[in-house]
Amino acid sequence: MAVDGRLFDHLPARIIPVDELRNLLLDQRCPRRVWDQVWAHVISRARIEGSTWTITAVGLALPMLTPLAARLTERYADDPSDIHAEVLRGFLDALQTVDLAEGRITVRLRWAAYRAGHRALLDGMDGPTPKPPGFHSSEPKPPSGHPDLVLARAVEAGVLTRTEAELIGVTRLEGVELADWPRPPGLTYKTLAKHRRKAENRLAAWLAESDTSPDEGDPTGAAATTLQTSNEVTGDETQSQNVAKKVGGDPANQPPNFGLQGRR
Structure with a gap:
C-alpha cells in the first residue's frame, strides 16, 4: 500500500509506502494542513474501495487510537476488550461520516473514537462487577x-x-x-x-x-x-x-x- 507524495504539500515527490507515510505524519515538522490532505485522501479511498484502505486508515491511526484506548481503561478493573472495540468502532463510523472539507480531520476522528469508548466505559461501570468466590455483585470502583x-x-x-x-x-x-x-x-x-x-x-x-x-x-x-x-x-x-x-x-x-x- 502506498500513496503518491506529489499529491500533498511537504511530502517527498514520489511513491510513499503507508508505513513511511505514518512516520512522516508523526514527524513534528509536518504541518497540520498535510494531515488533513493525507487523511482526506485515505478516507476518500476507504469510502470508494472499501476494506483494504479502511485497514490502511486504521493502521495510520493506531498511534492515536492505542494510547486513547489505554487511557480510557487504565483504571477499569474488568476486561477492557469491549471498550477497546468500541473505540475502534467509533473511529470506523467516523470514517464514513466525517466532513472532509471542514478540516481538523484527525481531531474529529479522535473525538469520535473517544466518545464511543467513553460510552462503553460508562456502561461497563454501571453494571455489577463479578467478585469471586461465588461471583457476588459488588459496586464498581470509579476511575x-x-x-x-x-x-x-x-x-x-x-x-x-x-x-x-x-x-x-x-x-x-x-x-x-x-x-x-x-x-x-x-x-x-x-x-x-x-x-x-x-x-x-x-x-x-x-x-x-x-x-x-x-x-x-x-x-x-x-x-x-x-x-x-x-x-x-x-x-x-x-x-x-x-x-x-x-x-x-x-x-x-x-x-x-x-x-x-x-x-x-
Missing part, C-alpha cells in the same frame, strides 16, 4: 481523577461544550500548542486563548462545587477544591495553570509523548 472522564463529565453536565473539552484536552493534555489548533477563519490566537481560559474557569468552579468533600482516594475532588481556594487569592492566570495540572496537563504545553496528536 477517580481520570482526566478524560473529567472533561467528558463536564460536557455531559453542560459545563463545557464538546469543542471546549476537545480544545482543553488536546492543548493541555496532549501537548499540542494552542497556535497549532486549527481555529476557524477570523478567530485570532488571542481570542482562542481567552475562550480556553473562560472554559477552564467554568471547569474549575464546577469541580470545586461538585467535590466540596473530596474522598481521600479521589485526586480529582481534592485537586479541584485546592484549585478553587488558590484561585480566590491568585486570580485567573494561576487558575488556568492549575486547571491544566488538575486534568493532567502542563501550562507550558510540555512536549507530547504519543500518537498522531502527539507526533512521536
Whole structure:
C-alpha cells in the first residue's frame, strides 16, 4: 500500500509506502494542513474501495487510537476488550461520516473514537462487577481523577461544550500548542486563548462545587477544591495553570509523548 507524495504539500515527490507515510505524519515538522490532505485522501479511498484502505486508515491511526484506548481503561478493573472495540468502532463510523472539507480531520476522528469508548466505559461501570468466590455483585470502583472522564463529565453536565473539552484536552493534555489548533477563519490566537481560559474557569468552579468533600482516594475532588481556594487569592492566570495540572496537563504545553496528536 502506498500513496503518491506529489499529491500533498511537504511530502517527498514520489511513491510513499503507508508505513513511511505514518512516520512522516508523526514527524513534528509536518504541518497540520498535510494531515488533513493525507487523511482526506485515505478516507476518500476507504469510502470508494472499501476494506483494504479502511485497514490502511486504521493502521495510520493506531498511534492515536492505542494510547486513547489505554487511557480510557487504565483504571477499569474488568476486561477492557469491549471498550477497546468500541473505540475502534467509533473511529470506523467516523470514517464514513466525517466532513472532509471542514478540516481538523484527525481531531474529529479522535473525538469520535473517544466518545464511543467513553460510552462503553460508562456502561461497563454501571453494571455489577463479578467478585469471586461465588461471583457476588459488588459496586464498581470509579476511575477517580481520570482526566478524560473529567472533561467528558463536564460536557455531559453542560459545563463545557464538546469543542471546549476537545480544545482543553488536546492543548493541555496532549501537548499540542494552542497556535497549532486549527481555529476557524477570523478567530485570532488571542481570542482562542481567552475562550480556553473562560472554559477552564467554568471547569474549575464546577469541580470545586461538585467535590466540596473530596474522598481521600479521589485526586480529582481534592485537586479541584485546592484549585478553587488558590484561585480566590491568585486570580485567573494561576487558575488556568492549575486547571491544566488538575486534568493532567502542563501550562507550558510540555512536549507530547504519543500518537498522531502527539507526533512521536
